[in-house]
Amino acid sequence: MRQFPGRVVTPGQVTAEAVVTNEGFNTLASFQMALQFGDKEVKCGDQSNQDLYGKPLLGKALCLPQTIGSTTGGLVLYCACSMKKNPACMLFANHIDSLAAAGAVLADVWVDGVTMPVVDGLGDEFLHYVKDGMKITVKENGVVEVE
Numbered sequence: 001m002r003q004f005p006g007r008v009v010t011p012g013q014v015t016a017e018a019v020v021t022n023e024g025f026n027t028l029a030s031f032q033m034a035l036q037f038g039d040k041e042v043k044c045g046d047q048s049n050q051d052l053y054g055k056p057l058l059g060k061a062l063c064l065p066q067t068i069g070s071t072t073g074g075l076v077l078y079c080a081c082s083m084k085k086n087p088a089c090m091l092f093a094n095h096i097d098s099l100a101a102a103g104a105v106l107a108d109v110w111v112d113g114v115t116m117p118v119v120d121g122l123g124d125e126f127l128h129y130v131k132d133g134m135k136i137t138v139k140e141n142g143v144v145e146v147e
Contacts, residue, residue: 001147004126008142009096010108012117015137016061016088018130018146021051024068027076027100030057034085035076042085061136062087065127067100077103081114089138092120093127119144 029046033039034057042058067073077100080086090104096118104118117138126144130136135147 001145002129004122004129004144004146006091006119006122006142006144008140009101009118009120010104010116011140012089012115013138013140014061014088014115014117015135016059018063018132018134018136019052019055019057019060019087020063020127020130020132021049022065022127023049023051024066025049025052025062025064026069027067027073027103028070031076031080031085034058035079035083042080055132057087058085059088061089061091061138063091063127063130063136064093066092066094067097071099074099074101074103074106078106078111081107081111081116084114086114086116089117089119089136091122091126091136091138091144092118093122093124094120096120
């Protein structure tokens, strides 16, 4: 097991299976099928992201460098949480951008019954180490354990 310290963006503690991308994560393209057309498995719909395309995101530990794309990204993330179609957590190797942070914080404050811990600043080493299917535990203090 390895531990990676990060900065807490939204608090919480969770254990989930990792899904990993080394590419930028386009929030709108990734969640559009689930939010508009009722994909219950919340499979990643971003055809440009070969690491995640077609893989379920619901309840997973989403490990990514950063988000990219549309300025609607924060709203899409908030909507995914409000519809209970969100990842278990989002773990950023880099610093989170303001749009994704806004969506995560709004969901944390406004959506009852949904906790999606978000941690950033985990570093490139985190993203090189973690692989799909690994068990991830996010601690309240922002430490991420990878087994």
